[in-house]
Amino acid sequence: MKKYSMVAALWALTALAAVAQSVHLSGKKMTGGISALEETFYDFGVYKVNIDRLSDELKSAGGAVELYLDFGSEHGWRLTLQPTQVRSPGYRLRVGTPSGTVEAPVHPVYTFRGHLPDGGYAALTVAKEFLYGFINTPGRQYFIEPASHFDAGVQQGAVVVYEAADVRPGSEMSCAATDLAQHGNGLPPGVSTRANMCQLTEIAIASDYLLFQSLGSVAAVESRNVGIMNNVAVYYRHEFEDNIEFSIVEQYVASSSPDPWTTSTSASDLLNDFTSWAPTGFSAAHDVASLWTARDFDGATVGLAWVNAVCSSSRYNVLQDLSSAWQDNVLQTHELGHNFGAGHDASGSPYIMAPSLTNTDDWSAASVTSINGALGGFSCLSSCPGAPTADFLAEPQVACAGESIQFKDKSVNGATRSWSFPGGSPASSTAQQPTVTYTSAGDYDVTLTSTGNGSHTLTKTNFIHIDAPTSTSCTPSGGSAGITFFGLSAINNSSGTAAYTDFSCSSLTVLEPSTTYGASITIDCGSSTYKGIRIYIDYNNDGDFTDPDELVATSNSSWCGGPVTSSDDPGLAFTTIASPVQGQILKLRVIADQPFPPNNPCLALAVGEAEDYGVYFEGASLPVELIDFRGKNAGSGIDLFWETAAEINNSHFIVQRSPDGAAFHDIGKVAARPDPGSFNAYSFTDEKPYSG
Numbered sequence: 001m002k003k004y005s006m007v008a009a010l011w012a013l014t015a016l017a018a019v020a021q022s023v024h025l026s027g028k029k030m031t032g033g034i035s036a037l038e039e040t041f042y043d044f045g046v047y048k049v050n051i052d053r054l055s056d057e058l059k060s061a062g063g064a065v066e067l068y069l070d071f072g073s074e075h076g077w078r079l080t081l082q083p084t085q086v087r088s089p090g091y092r093l094r095v096g097t098p099s100g101t102v103e104a105p106v107h108p109v110y111t112f113r114g115h116l117p118d119g120g121y122a123a124l125t126v127a128k129e130f131l132y133g134f135i136n137t138p139g140r141q142y143f144i145e146p147a148s149h150f151d152a153g154v155q156q157g158a159v160v161v162y163e164a165a166d167v168r169p170g171s172e173m174s175c176a177a178t179d180l181a182q183h184g185n186g187l188p189p190g191v192s193t194r195a196n197m198c199q200l201t202e203i204a205i206a207s208d209y210l211l212f213q214s215l216g217s218v219a220a221v222e223s224r225n226v227g228i229m230n231n232v233a234v235y236y237r238h239e240f241e242d243n244i245e246f247s248i249v250e251q252y253v254a255s256s257s258p259d260p261w262t263t264s265t266s267a268s269d270l271l272n273d274f275t276s277w278a279p280t281g282f283s284a285a286h287d288v289a290s291l292w293t294a295r296d297f298d299g300a301t302v303g304l305a306w307v308n309a310v311c312s313s314s315r316y317n318v319l320q321d322l323s324s325a326w327q328d329n330v331l332q333t334h335e336l337g338h339n340f341g342a343g344h345d346a347s348g349s350p351y352i353m354a355p356s357l358t359n360t361d362d363w364s365a366a367s368v369t370s371i372n373g374a375l376g377g378f379s380c381l382s383s384c385p386g387a388p389t390a391d392f393l394a395e396p397q398v399a400c401a402g403e404s405i406q407f408k409d410k411s412v413n414g415a416t417r418s419w420s421f422p423g424g425s426p427a428s429s430t431a432q433q434p435t436v437t438y439t440s441a442g443d444y445d446v447t448l449t450s451t452g453n454g455s456h457t458l459t460k461t462n463f464i465h466i467d468a469p470t471s472t473s474c475t476p477s478g479g480s481a482g483i484t485f486f487g488l489s490a491i492n493n494s495s496g497t498a499a500y501t502d503f504s505c506s507s508l509t510v511l512e513p514s515t516t517y518g519a520s521i522t523i524d525c526g527s528s529t530y531k532g533i534r535i536y537i538d539y540n541n542d543g544d545f546t547d548p549d550e551l552v553a554t555s556n557s558s559w560c561g562g563p564v565t566s567s568d569d570p571g572l573a574f575t576t577i578a579s580p581v582q583g584q585i586l587k588l589r590v591i592a593d594q595p596f597p598p599n600n601p602c603l604a605l606a607v608g609e610a611e612d613y614g615v616y617f618e619g620a621s622l623p624v625e626l627i628d629f630r631g632k633n634a635g636s637g638i639d640l641f642w643e644t645a646a647e648i649n650n651s652h653f654i655v656q657r658s659p660d661g662a663a664f665h666d667i668g669k670v671a672a673r674p675d676p677g678s679f680n681a682y683s684f685t686d687e688k689p690y691s692g
Contacts, residue, residue: 021063023057025068036150037147037150041160041162045071047071054131080115082113082391088248092250093105093106096209115391120137122134123230133227134231134329143324150323175305197415198242198413198415201287202248203288204282206289227325236336238408238417252282261274265295271305290316291317302331311377319332322357334352334357343367401466413453416452417449422444425439445461476500476610477500480608486611507613508585524560531608532554533571535572535590536591537552537589538550546600580617582618585616588615652669
């Protein structure tokens, strides 16, 4: 048998073990302004992608896939995806037409959830000319959706990619659920009859004619709603005593006017009308139902729901389409939260159930308690029929010894679980969201077995990184008033200390080489003193901040108050260097002081403050990431093909051949492509292969 190997010049190359079919999607950036997008986002990218080809490949895969999303030098992700069933086996699509309601053919829509190598997670929905979902990496959340959602004139196959932090703030968007009387389900408050189960919630979804007009087709409306529920399902998995899964049993789309509901822009009027229509307007039995509309509700209201109403005659909510994926996702999650029994959290709180929409995936303790207390009374919910697929998250993934790490079970269709934390305390757990500490530096595996209708085990190797930052050679002294908030990627830290403070273990973030970041900072205005800002990173981990490139940002102006972002002051944006020390916690120092700018990282502070934080660059990987290698007969020769996802410092490949898999001999050389950060395809023909 002929055996081949490839050696990337100057480096050793180990082939990836194939655990799932590889699927690749490349996007070409489109130029030219789209005013609707520029009005919505501070920063974004629009890419032309072959979504239909992606859909065909996902259909062909029929199961787990390794999806490589390549949007050039700006974005690239490797996702391990598992298919999920968001629509029920008996799902129906019904359409309101001028001649009445008709049953329409169900459109192919593929839904997935999965994770990234760095511990991030994702949900993606793919249909004809439709790519929709989110990708959460440590400290950053990206959304992908059709550009036509913002401008109907954009060509098919164009998607917009944006970070949640780049959505421009608009007018306040709020939920008016507290204006309505709570609708009970007959169980005394706080009484729960079930726990540690997987509860399937069957949901029906209706969409009005205005939304149909806005999106342009029944298929577009159907795919959008499936995509939203695929995203929302992530926020409900294992957050409560019972795991909550969703299954769409029916969609109703009004493709002609008039709607079967009132045309009123009062959310209350529409909810009342929808509540009267839905029990017979839908043909399928349902536990809860939503109505999406493109009308603009009166005032700041964008959604309304009956509280604690799942399984009851008032199991309904109405929602205003807000155009961007993150807003629609949070709105749907929020209104369903009311149906499940949660009230509003405090105004301005960073939780899903805050009265005004907040980009978050966190439930407050009060919401968890309320939903746990209500779940036992929802007798119409059934047990999840599907086999479990284990998955989990950790926050943070990088920590100092002794710091707490919270794990979250995100298994699909799981009811109970068993964790294994070698080297951690505790070493095992059956909790949904256990907290674990590690006392020694090192990399640690984590294993989760999810059990329900069957069981499934997942181990993430070297998933947790424990380290200690190097002590700095100097500590700023003095200071009287300075930094009250600092934000960078996953760091969001408020403090009230006026002197130097070291947060490098309690507040840290993962950064990527050669990547641009923007800091945000709030400056104390004591004595009406405006302060300049400087940020340093100890890239080589030698304990000082004086090496070239370690001064990473200097504000263009002096500031008081805030938060001041890189949009307010471009000097607070910086690009990380290409080769920092990796696999260790590095210190970042931020100084706010007079004179402007602060002179050095070790100065005696006048009226300002200095704070240290931790940053972490993932350990160096192989310089070439091989994602496919195959061969086929070509007459008397063999054609070899291979593809890479990324290349670092690679000049060429040496192709070797062996008759026995032990002794390899060079047979050729292939130059590396000029775009090392993207996906590249190569080929080589062995004209004189060994026989066999």
